[in-house]
Structure formats: structure tokens, C-alpha cells
Amino acid sequence: xxxxxxxxxxxxxxxxxxxxxxxxxxxxxxxxxxxxxxxxxxxxxxxxxxxxxxxxxxxxxxxxxxxxxxxxxxxxxxxxxxxxxxxxxxxxxxxxxxxxxxxxxxxxxxxxxxxxxxxxxxxxxxxxxxxxxxxxxxxxxxxxxxxxxxxxxxxxxxxxxxxxxxxxxxxxxxxxxxxxxxxxxxxxxxxxxxxxxxxxxxxxxxxxxxxxxxxxxxxxxxxxxxxxxxxxxxxxxxxxxxxxxxxxxxxxxxxxxxxxxxxxxxxxxxxxxxxxxxxxxxxxxxxxxxxxxxxxxxxxxxxxxxxxxxxxxxxxxxxxxxxxxxxxxxxxxxxxxxxxxxxxxxxxxxxxxxxxxxxxxxxxxxxxxxxxxxxxxxxxxxxxxxxxxxxxxxxxxxxxxxxxxxxxxxxxxxxxxxxxxxxxxx
Numbered sequence: 001x002x003x004x005x006x007x008x009x010x011x012x013x014x015x016x017x018x019x020x021x022x023x024x025x026x027x028x029x030x031x032x033x034x035x036x037x038x039x040x041x042x043x044x045x046x047x048x049x050x051x052x053x054x055x056x057x058x059x060x061x062x063x064x065x066x067x068x069x070x071x072x073x074x075x076x077x078x079x080x081x082x083x084x085x086x087x088x089x090x091x092x093x094x095x096x097x098x099x100x101x102x103x104x105x106x107x108x109x110x111x112x113x114x115x116x117x118x119x120x121x122x123x124x125x126x127x128x129x130x131x132x133x134x135x136x137x138x139x140x141x142x143x144x145x146x147x148x149x150x151x152x153x154x155x156x157x158x159x160x161x162x163x164x165x166x167x168x169x170x171x172x173x174x175x176x177x178x179x180x181x182x183x184x185x186x187x188x189x190x191x192x193x194x195x196x197x198x199x200x201x202x203x204x205x206x207x208x209x210x211x212x213x214x215x216x217x218x219x220x221x222x223x224x225x226x227x228x229x230x231x232x233x234x235x236x237x238x239x240x241x242x243x244x245x246x247x248x249x250x251x252x253x254x255x256x257x258x259x260x261x262x263x264x265x266x267x268x269x270x271x272x273x274x275x276x277x278x279x280x281x282x283x284x285x286x287x288x289x290x291x292x293x294x295x296x297x298x299x300x301x302x303x304x305x306x307x308x309x310x311x312x313x314x315x316x317x318x319x320x321x322x323x324x325x326x327x328x329x330x331x332x333x334x335x336x337x338x339x340x341x342x343x344x345x346x347x348x349x350x351x352x353x354x355x356x357x358x359x360x361x362x363x364x365x366x367x368x369x370x371x372x373x374x375x376x377x378x379x380x381x382x383x384x385x386x387x388x389x390x391x392x393x394x395x396x397x398x399x400x401x402x403x404x405x406x407x408x409x410x411x412x413x414x415x416x417x418x419x420x421x422x423x424x425x426x
Contacts, residue, residue: 006184008177009043011050017169018047021125026056028118028126030110031081033061033073033190036129038080039178040170042187044127045084057086058123062110064093066102066194073190080187091117103200111166118164130155130168133175136222137205148289153230174219240273248278254324254345254417255385256282261318272296278322279309284344314384324388331361331393342390346402346415353411355394360413363391366398376404390415 021027029044031037041059048055059081063070074090081088091113098105114126135154142151159166170178182189198204209219243266247259256278263271275296276287287309295306295313303315307325314321329343335358339349342360350358363369364387373379378386378401392400392413400406402415 008180008184014043014047015050017043017172021055021127022051022053024055024125026058026121026123026125028058028060028114028121028123029086030114030126030128031059031061031077032192033077034129034192034195035182035189036131036134036170036175036178038077038187038189039173039181040127040129041080041084041086042181042185043170045086057084058121059086059088060091060114060117060126061088062091062093062113064106064110065095066098066106067192069190076188076190089117103194103202111161115161115164119162124163125165125167128166128168129170129178131170131173131175131178132219132223133206135171135226136209136219137202139222139226140205140209141201146290149229149233149236150289152226153233154226236269236273240270240277243270244274244277248274248281250278250281250417251385252417253381253385253389254282256322258320258322259318260315260320275313275320275322279311279313282322282345283310283324285309312384321384323384326362326364326387329362329388331359334358334360334392341418343388344418346390346417348390349414350392350400351412351414353392353400353406353409353413355399355409355411357394358392358400359394360390361393362388363398363401364388365396366391366393367396368398372398372401376401378404 027044029037029041031041044057047053048057059077061074061077063074078088078090093106093109093113095105095109118124118126138154139152142154145151155168155171157168157171181187194200195203196207198207212218212222243263247263249257249259251257258275258278263274266274272289272292276289276292279285279287279292291308295308298304299306299313299315299320305312305314307313310325310328311322312325314323324343324345332340332342334340334348334350336350336353336356339347340360342348348360363372364383366372369386373386389402390413391398391402392411399409400411400413402413405412
């Protein structure tokens with residue numbers, strides 16, 4: 001890596017950006033052709049060359065099929081990646097005409113395509129080129145929406161998604177600096193015209209953010225605020241997890257018992273976060289802070305069952321029981337010795353059965369449920385726990401209970417509850 005006078009970063013600074021990846025075998029870079037992602041690719045090249053690392057770099061470009069120039073931009077990235085000695089892959093988003101929420105849908109599709117590809121290729125780390133400017137824009141967008149601490153801390157440096165880490169090593173760099181990096185090395189980039197379209201909220205904020213200086217609000221101080229909010233979030237999340245471990249009991253049958261008699265003594269922020277974590281542990285997804293606040297107020301006022309995040313929160317003596325509600329659950333076919341994820345909550349393995357055409361569905365749909373559970377451990381369980389458990393059906397008849405041998409069908413359905421590894425709280 002040449003450390004000349006024109007290049008704005010020292011060797012030490014560049015190596016520091018990527019120091020946690022030294023022992024990786026493969027890393028994927030998300031590169032669109034824009035200035036930030038092209039700077040990411042340039043920096044990774046200089047880092048890899050300087051340390052003579054034997055790391056395979058895979059550059060991923062997503063063609064969103066939204067502009068005619070997209071194919072040319074993909075070829076542009078491919079050429080530069082090849083010059084660096086990196087592999088390059090184009091992933092194409094196939095879709096119908098999109099009228100609304102274009103950027104949000106494109107973003108979701110982009111990440112899904114990259115995650116699917118990374119899984120196929122056994123790549124466990126994807127680097128994206130978000131900068132401090134992106135962080136500030138996100139902060140202002142979420143501030144305008146009344147977000148809580150989790151939203152205002154803005155972009156996570158690391159996000160875990162189904163066993164893959166999405167990391168943003170350039171969050172400490174500004175967009176002006178990534179531009180300087182490219183200009184100092186003679187590298188070009190592509191300007192996406194949609195980045196100037198003020199119909200999009202982020203673009204409007206980006207184009208007007210300089211006006212904040214008239215109120216003595218600087219990018220540097222906004223970045224400090226985000227860093228401090230992030231630090232506060234880490235602390236409160238740590239404390240929330242400790243309280244959850246003490247007061248929330250997760251059952252292998254897919255429900256949670258929250259000791260509200262003790263939880264009520266904590267600050268409201270902790271109460272809400274513990275409930276949010278329990279809701280996502282049971283059914284994944286994203287818990288809306290506004291919705292949770294409203295539901296909690298009603299729970300205290302009425303002490304009646306409420307629904308949130310696809311779950312029921314059932315007040316009982318000294319506790320809340322959180323269970324999956326029996327709506328929006330789709331049946332799924334399963335073959336003998338096949339393993340499937342059902343409803344995002346259970347890992348199901350049909351170990352044996354002398355019948356075919358088994359369908360996994362919620363056992364609460366069975367007309368003969370009482371007969372089937374008679375004499376089993378399920379007999380004494382509350383109906384709200386039973387009804388959304390997975391069972392094996394032939395047509396409309398329940399033939400297999402979870403983790404229970406059926407001597408008549410020589411069948412066994414192995415069922416394990418999947419506890420989420422990430423709480424989402426918006």
C-alpha cells in the first residue's frame with residue numbers, strides 16, 4: 001500500500017478499519033458503483049495488499065431492474081473488481097412494476113439477495129459502505145418519526161442475520177473523505193440519479209442537512225450524539241437482558257411466562273424492553289414502540305388479553321403469559337426424515353411415519369384434539385398454549401402430536417422451539 005501525500009488515510013488507519021477481518025478466509029463486499037462502495041473496495045484492496053493477506057474477496061452487485069443504466073453500472077463494478085483481483089457476482093432483482101415505497105422495497109430485496117447468496121457460498125461476513133453521513137441522515141429520519149433510543153442510535157456497526165454478519169467498517173468516515181479517497185487514487189464512481197430525487201425522504205434530508213449549521217448543529221456533534229446514544233443503548237440492553245433472564249421463563253412449547261409481580265417494580269423503559277424481547281423471542285418480527293406503549297397502557301388499565309406482534313399477552317395472577325396467536329399460521333407439507341422450519345418458531349423433523357402426505361399445522365385446528373391428547377402430557381396444558389403447537393395431519397385429521405410416539409402410525413414428530421437470537425425494537 002503506497003502511503004503517498006495525496007491519499008488521505010495512513011496505512012495504520014486503513015488497517016484499523018478492517019483489523020477484525022484479518023483471520024477471515026472469505027469476505028463479501030456490497031458494491032453498487034457509487035462513491036462510498038467504490039471507496040470500500042479500494043480500501044479493502046489496499047489493506048489486503050499491504051498485509052499480503054490470503055483472503056478471498058467476493059464483490060456483490062445487485063441489479064435492481066429499476067434503471068436502464070443498471071447493467072452498465074454492474075459491468076463497471078465488475079471491471080474494477082477484476083482489476084483488483086476480486087471475484088464479482090451480479091444478483092438481479094426480478095419484480096413487477098413498483099409504484100410505492102420503491103427505495104424500501106429495493107433495500108429489502110437487495111439484502112435478501114445478498115444474504116441468500118452468502119449462505120449458498122458459505123460466506124459469513126458481508127461488508128457495506130455506510131458512512132457517518134448515512135448515520136446522520138438515518139438519525140434525522142428517525143428523529144422526525146419520534147423513534148426511541150433503539151432507533152436514534154441509528155445504523156448498527158454489526159447486524160446479525162440468519163448466521164451472517166453484515167458489518168459497516170466505514171461508519172467513522174465521512175462521504176467527503178470517501179470522495180477524496182477515490183480522487184486521490186484516480187478511481188471513478190457512478191452517481192445514481194435517484195440520489196438527487198427529493199421525492200425520497202433520505203435525499204431531501206441529505207440535500208438540506210447543511211442548513212442545520214445556521215442553528216450551530218454540526219455533523220461532528222451529531223455524530224457524537226449518535227455515539228453516546230449507542231453507548232447508552234448498549235448499557236440499557238445489557239440491563240434488560242439481565243432482568244429478562246431473571247423474570248422471563250421461555251418454554252420449549254413456545255410461550256413465555258413474565259413475572260410481572262416483580263417486573264412492575266422496574267422503570268417503565270425496562271418493563272417495555274423486557275416485554276418487547278419476550279414478544280420477539282416468541283414470534284420474531286419487529287415490535288413497534290408506539291404500539292407496545294399503547295398496549296401496555298391498556299393491559300394495566302383493563303387487565304385483559306391484548307394482541308401485539310402476532311402474539312397474545314394474557315394477564316394472569318402475578319404474571320403475563322405471551323403466546324403465539326392462532327392467526328396467520330400456514331400449514332406446510334413434510335416428508336419422512338425431512339426437516340423444516342414451521343411458522344419461524346419451530347424446527348420440525350418427521351423422523352418416522354407409516355403414512356404419507358403429512359402436513360404440519362397447528363394442533364388447535366384438530367376436531368379430535370381432546371381425544372388425541374387424552375393420557376398424554378398435553379392433557380393438562382392450557383388451550384392457549386396447545387392451539388398453536390405444530391402437529392402432523394393427514395387431510396383434516398391430527399395423527400401426530402409433537403415429541404410423542406404414535407403407536408398406530410409408527411410415527412414420531414420431533415419438534416424444537418427456536419429462540420430468537422436478536423431482539424428488534426423500533
